[in-house]
Amino acid sequence: MSEVKILNAGSLPNIPWQDRPADLKTETPVWRYSENPVLGRNPTPEIARIFNSAVVPWEDGYIAVLRGEQVNGVPYVYLGHSKDGIHWDVEREKVPFTDEDGNPMMPHYAYDPRLVKVEDTYYIIWCGDFHGASIGMAKTKDFKTFTRLENPFIPFNRNAVLFPRKINGTFRLFSRPSDSGHTPFGDIFLSESPDMVFWGKHRHVMGSGGEWWQGVKIGAGAAPIETTEGWLLFYHGVSSTCNGFVYSMGGAILDINEPSKVLYRCANYLLTPEEPYEVSGFVPNVVFPCATLQDGDTGRIAIYYGAADTHVGLAFTTVDSVVNYIKSHSVLHYGDDEAKHNY
């Protein structure tokens, strides 16, 4: 196959990176950072654990929105700063969300944040409480003021992930309709907005089922990466066991102009809990991707993922190897390859 390229990502020469170890037992094109985890227990006196967090390049380094589980057990969003994307300084104060007039407007709780730049604005998206689990959003340009946006959906919903650019003039947002508990089902949907206020033209993207590692539910993970083969999506898939859920990372390629249409979907997981910090922790057996960094020049991709609801792990791949692995192990499920209707 011809070499796959990342589009519209620019150069990121200081991307965190290690080459693939020669002695891996697996064929999956994703490998872990040898010094994992990069964040974890008790980073500040106020935070018990950091996991499920998102990173973007910022100034001469990186900035992150972190899921910090407070010592009262309530999750919130904190900022992290890093020169190399690996060693992090965590702010002790919560992200100070405000309304449009600058008045404090703090969510009751906020978890699993994503952080996506579209044009000149950074959007923070999290799961919060709106008379039930639902999606909260805010925007910033300077990481000093954080202005809340309208909630895009009514409950119950989790795992909202924004595309890094408009498509045919509108914003696009993945989400995963849920229930009020530890939802035992879940498909990925896509919604469209002209203005980040009103949302519609909802489409079903792909469902759970098929292979057992994604048999119970799936949810979008990192913001999609634009490539010469389509949008590269890292997502999570969940298996059910007699002792609870197991979260793995999968990959799919979506049509560049109509991303509700799945072109390829990897039947095998790309990363599954194996390491001590993934199989053991507050919630054992969780690998939960939330963000990537990518270098358009080399095709390198760094993946940030939550591990066992306790740590942040870092993994690596290249766009060429991961796209070709997904394509060569692709099994589409019923309806994946259709532009989705309205029924």
Next chain:
Amino acid sequence: MSEVKILNAGSLPNIPWQDRPADLKTETPVWRYSENPVLGRNPTPEIARIFNSAVVPWEDGYIAVLRGEQVNGVPYVYLGHSKDGIHWDVEREKVPFTDEDGNPMMPHYAYDPRLVKVEDTYYIIWCGDFHGASIGMAKTKDFKTFTRLENPFIPFNRNAVLFPRKINGTFRLFSRPSDSGHTPFGDIFLSESPDMVFWGKHRHVMGSGGEWWQGVKIGAGAAPIETTEGWLLFYHGVSSTCNGFVYSMGGAILDINEPSKVLYRCANYLLTPEEPYEVSGFVPNVVFPCATLQDGDTGRIAIYYGAADTHVGLAFTTVDSVVNYIKSHSVLHYGDDEAKHNY
């Protein structure tokens, strides 16, 4: 109290009507049509039962979108025609929904339709399947062509009810976030749209709880009626028993310009299953309001409600008596009276 008037409803001198019987044992300002039910079992060879249906004035009589349970057990939407709003001719063919190009676009199933006129267009809103229970919509101007609109929400959702006019330039739609089964919870939310395509600015209107007849869940019923005291909303409230749910009808008054704000909410039900056709049927103990007719001149209101998932019942009230009963028995729950925030 000063007399309450209906606003913007026009004259409807041929509204179905009976005066309140003198011998009613109850104080509730709603009474039943003496010849109930008006629709029910086996109206056509294809339909086993008709219930949960909506009516509007049309030409020199009335037209209805009917929930017809087919003899295969799958619900669908049919048209009904009536001169007096009481005696109905039911069409044997399903409502022929199409896409914008006129191609057939039939839902897999459709139930609990509402029918609301806004400006010069009639909107049909139902619950259908979009990878889970969710809201379907179509529009018509002539009741011959029925053009599907985009689904307003991702699953799971039921009981969507449109306001009969725009408020501050936007359409307003009630709905009730749900789960994938016989949902054991449920609050009424309000959403806003500039164009009936994109929806946002979602607000929580009111929740279940408090009085036991509405302790499990609530959902909007008929399109709100504009009055001099605010929007008059008939809704359903559900109680749980050892042998299943019991559905009653309640009433609330909402702020005319900011209808997520509840001004008055009647602590007592307005109608509860008592008659044989309400307490017995396919689903015993259901009173489920879906539509009203109103005469602006006299203040008369005719309420169409589903009875026991088997029949359509008709009940009557006057705007003055029902609004004053709601006001004098009003108990607001926590947060009902706030303009709702975004948390």
